[in-house]
Amino acid sequence: MHIEIQRKSFGQRHVLRDVTFDLDPGSFTVITGPSGSGKTTLLRIIAGLDDDYAGSVSGVGRLGVVFQEPRLLPWMTVGGNIEIVGGTAIRDALTAVGLEDDINTFPRALSLGMARRAALARALSIGPETLLLDEPFVSLDEATANEMRKLVAGLWHKHRFTCVLVTHAVAADRMAAQRLIRLEGAPATIAEDLRLVTSSP
């Protein structure tokens, strides 16, 4: 995957400049930086949700996204939310995240942690080549967050999609990451690009 952003602005505010990097297929990358450093903006550009920038993104392939707010459609059951995106093997996808009993549950009856897992199941159900996660552990209690971290790392080991995780809390969230990209400055650019050595869980 090749990402090349020469410039991204919101009106007068210049938020990203010269953010260029390649990601190996099947790799696990953490993107971090202080709040307001354009992490989410970068993720949205990779996801194709923002095309108002100078540069290009290629090689994303089939894409799954876990948004910070789970964004499950509240008028559909958890199973329906997977079906609508064209997900296959709905029950397997839910079993993989421990929600096999909630296929007929409406999203409002889920806790935030469960809703995030349902959103993860939705993203995985389409067999993504690239999985983008935006702060997937934020606002969860420590135990739930740790469980979710293990889940994401385990699923990545199993399916080997290209995983890009955006987080402000890199110490806790680096997990299985092989690479860490830190954005900083105004406009933000790559301040640090580290290859990490991690042991398998």
Next chain:
Amino acid sequence: MSRWLWPIGSLAVLAGIWWLAAHFAPVRNLPPPEQVFAVMIEEAQSGELFRHIAATLARVVAAFVLAMGIGTAIGIFLGRSATANRFFDSWLIFALNMPALVTIVLCYVWFGLTEAAAVLAVAINKIPNVAVTIREGTRALDPGFDEVAQVFRIAPLKRLTAIVYPQLEPYIAAAVRSGLALIWKIVLVVELLGRSNGVGFQIQLYFQNFDIARILAYALAFVIVVQLIEWLLIRPWERHARRWRLEASHAY
């Protein structure tokens, strides 16, 4: 049980006041309720009542479907495009304030005293209301769900039915509810001015004979029909549409 007791009790009180007024108050030409109901039964037995109600109902349904369809399309368009909305907003205000009577007369003048002109006149009166309501609903659509549809490449038709429609449903329900109330009243005027059947035509006929009992019988019969539509069609549909809101045990 009190759910039924209240409306029935209050209607009984209304009928009582009517009965008292008809028998004891110095009101001219107010037939008592028993006379109106007797006339209603008479008209029903002859089949006239049902024939005219059916004619009116058919016009109501045709105008309603037309107004909802066109009004919803315009509302979504204006809600999505700020430029189009800036341009067409004054047209909409103009249309909203156009008296129903003028639209009806002009439709009859331009398109003749035809069924199509009658239905069109009614629909035109309702379209701006639907458009304004649906425009509000479209503005309230959650862009987050739009992005989900975009990321997961949900097909346009499926987006409309599975993502846009459920969010618009409360607004559509509001338009349906106010639409039914408004449309049948305008249909009566349209019938009075240029049709030879329907409740409005009958009311005009009995107005010429000063037959107040029959005027009230027809009006009342149609109010009952509209209430039945409300209870048997609109409320169950609304309940179905809202069931996911009720399933909530808590929200985050």
